[in-house]
Amino acid sequence: MARGKFITFEGGEGAGKSTQVRLLAEHLTGLGLDVVVTREPGGSPFAEAIRTVVLDAATPPHAELSEALLFNAARADHLERTIRPALEKGRWVICDRFMDSTRVYQGLVGGLDQEVLDALDRIVVQPTVPDLTVLIDLDPVVGLARVEQRRLGGALAPVDRYESRSPDFHERLREGFLRIARDEPQRCVIVDGFQSVDALAREIRGHADARLPRGRTG
């Protein structure tokens, strides 16, 4: 059986990742594909337990290395229990955040050495590098306003440890994601998150259909 395709979504807080993950999954399911939607940190029972700990704003700040190890511990379990078995069965996996989030949050912005991150990627991720990564680029002021609006609208999600950081932190996140996507154009596409939900979904569908022909095996 042909291996399924692995698609990841990346971007800053409130960029619209979860919304677009859902819409792309609906599109691909409509085409007859067997689609698994998942997220990071999380996506398996152990990884979800780590998510609770690592995103809890009530605990004091962690050292960047501890965070990177925790995100990667969650990722290793997620890959082993959820992502790789699905791909091997020919299912398509769409993941809300993945390795680029660690590279940006803990690496480019957090200051952790690139060598450490490269080593963790080699140990944990390879050979399961995404076939396509969609970077939703958005002014962080707009993204954070959307998150706040959602909270005021009744979604009772607590503020996580990153949402409350300074505007400069979020601007550096944006630049970090753009740098990775520009350095790896064969894997990544950059889309403008300021469009309407529907226009953005159409653009992302176009990229997925063009870059990941359904007959092609992995």
Ligand code: T5A
């Ligand atoms: N993290 C994660 C690390 O530091 N290292 C790592 O290795 C990993 C994997 C995860 C946190 O963990 C950090 C990064 C993060 O801080 P999370 O709860 O998963 O935290 O948070 P986010 O991924 O940032 O998810 P959000 O839900 O905050 O944002 P999304 O998914 O980008 O946005 P979405 O789709 O939920 O939309 C937000 C709001 O905007 C509206 C939606 O309806 C929603 O209300 N919206 C739009 N409004 C107008 N126009 C559009 N085009 C819109 N699209 C969505």
